[in-house]
Amino acid sequence: MAFPILCVGSVALDTVETPFGQAKEALGGSATYFSYSASALAPVRLVAVVGEDFPQRHLALLRKRRVDLSGLQVVSGGRTFRWHGKFGDNLNEAVTLRTELNVFETFRPEIPSRFRDSPVVFLANIDPELQMEVLGQVKNPKIVLCDTMNLWIETKIASLRKLLRRVDVITLNEGEARLLTEKLNLASCAREILKMGPRRVVIKRGEYGATTFTKDNFFALPAYPLEEIEDPTGAGDTFAGGVVGELARLERFDEASFRRALVRGSVHASFVVEGFSLEGLKRATPGARSR
Ligand code: AMP
Numbered sequence: 001m002a003f004p005i006l007c008v009g010s011v012a013l014d015t016v017e018t019p020f021g022q023a024k025e026a027l028g029g030s031a032t033y034f035s036y037s038a039s040a041l042a043p044v045r046l047v048a049v050v051g052e053d054f055p056q057r058h059l060a061l062l063r064k065r066r067v068d069l070s071g072l073q074v075v076s077g078g079r080t081f082r083w084h085g086k087f088g089d090n091l092n093e094a095v096t097l098r099t100e101l102n103v104f105e106t107f108r109p110e111i112p113s114r115f116r117d118s119p120v121v122f123l124a125n126i127d128p129e130l131q132m133e134v135l136g137q138v139k140n141p142k143i144v145l146c147d148t149m150n151l152w153i154e155t156k157i158a159s160l161r162k163l164l165r166r167v168d169v170i171t172l173n174e175g176e177a178r179l180l181t182e183k184l185n186l187a188s189c190a191r192e193i194l195k196m197g198p199r200r201v202v203i204k205r206g207e208y209g210a211t212t213f214t215k216d217n218f219f220a221l222p223a224y225p226l227e228e229i230e231d232p233t234g235a236g237d238t239f240a241g242g243v244v245g246e247l248a249r250l251e252r253f254d255e256a257s258f259r260r261a262l263v264r265g266s267v268h269a270s271f272v273v274e275g276f277s278l279e280g281l282k283r284a285t286p287g288a289r290s291r
Contacts, residue, residue, distance in 0.1 A: 002042035003142070003248040006115050007031050008134045009124025009237070010104065011048045011058075011072070015084040016276065018091070020230045026277035027058045028083065030124035030147065033234035036278055037241025037268045038122075039065040042248035045115045047071035047134065049107045051078035061278070071112050078103040091232045091273075092206030093175055099151065104130075111137040120248045123167070124237060125149050128159040135166055143253050145169040147240055153179045165197040168253075171240050173204040186211065187218075200258065202243065204236050210262055217255055221262050224270035224289060231276045235269045238281060242268030 009031030016023045035044045045068045052074065062069060084098040109130055117139050123131040123146035131146060138144075146167045152160055153176060160180075164170065170193060178184060181192035186203060190213035193201045202212045209222040242265035243258075250257045267289045274280035 001251070003119040003251050004043040004045055005038055005120040005122055005244055005248050006045045006047065006111070006118035006134075006138065006141075007034050007038070007122045007124055008047040008109055008131065009034060009122075009126050009147075010081050010083075011046075011050050011054070012081045012083050013054070014233060014277065015082070016231055016233050017086040018231045018276075019087070019089065021276065023231065023276040025082070027055075027061070028233060028277060029081065030126065030237045032058075032062070033237035033272065033278070033281075034122060034124045034241040034244075035062060035067045036065060036281055037238040037272070038245035038248070039067050039241075040268075040284075041242075041245030041264070042120075044068065044245075045071060045112075045118060047109050047111055047115070049073040049075060049078075049081075049103045051080040051103045052076050053078075054080045068115075071110070071115055073103075073107070073110070075103045085233065087232055091229055092173075092208075094233065096151070109134050109137070119143070120244060121145070122240065122244050123147065123163075124240070125152075128152050128156050128163045132159065132163050132166070135163070143168050143247070145171065145240070145244055147171045147236065148176065150176055150179055161196060164193075167198050169200045169202065170198045171202040171204060171236070171243070173206070173236060177201070177203050187213070190218075202262070204239060206232065206235070210239065210266060212258060212262060214255070219255075219259050219262065221259075221266055224266055226270055226273065229273045230280070232273045233276075234272050234278070234281075238272040239265040239269040242266070 012029035014028030
């Protein structure tokens with residue numbers, strides 16, 4: 001048994017350029033990477049929106065992982081969210097070239113009634129106002145985790161701060177942690193973020209791994225050493241999928257479980273960066289990184 005996970009976030013068509021190639025309108029989105037990754041470990045209930053232009057084969061891929069898509073709205077005549085990003089020599093940080101919100105501009109998340117008592121809630125990266133709307137519809141979750149990005153820190157800081165008062169755990173990358181706190185030192189960033197509400201912060205550091213802080217503990221984990229990276233897009237969401245999936249599988253949220261979950265997240269992320277879109281992750285098999 002494992003706790004089911006409710007996830008809200010973006011389902012996208014991504015155009016991505018890296019030093020090793022490019023992908024055009026490929027399957028992406030924070031909720032997509034998260035769901036695919038977490039569904040290896042626990043049942044996932046997805047709440048998101050796409051347009052009529054969204055290819056059916058992408059939905060089939062998620063269905064095959066038994067991701068419950070009954071909370072996915074398909075807007076007739078609508079255009080799916082699109083993101084265009086680029087990675088330069090620094091593979092740890094994406095540069096956004098263009099964001100087309102499209103169907104997200106009018107999206108109002110509606111949690112199907114049988115999802116409302118989900119014990120684990122993951123608010124993947126989307127507008128913090130939408131993340132908040134989801135929180136307003138769930139009943140007594142055991143744990144709420146969220147992610148965010150620089151765009152929302154820069155444009156919706158008041159809503160984000162309101163959200164942070166309501167979540168147990170936040171995952172964000174190093175650059176975002178610095179932007180949010182206006183501090184440079186990571187331990188200082190973590191201390192500031194803990195003051196904003198969450199009882200745990202997980203800071204993702206790309207090829208340098210991840211570090212988690214609570215008021216009383218910290219734990220740092222290096223990334224799995226890879227020689228070939230093709231596209232880091234989705235690494236953060238895939239990492240979160242591994243972390244939250246493992247916590248849901250264990251049905252525990254104590255310090256030891258979080259440390260174990262971070263290892264799982266790091267292994268999942270190490271697969272996704274080996275290919276564009278979800279290709280690397282699709283190649284993952286149980287035990288493949290166990291040597
Ligand atoms: P990451 O795991 O941080 O690399 O996230 C990559 C994913 O975030 C991409 O697949 C994008 O589609 C998605 N994304 C980028 N910008 C936004 C945004 N403003 N809102 C929601 N999702 C986004």
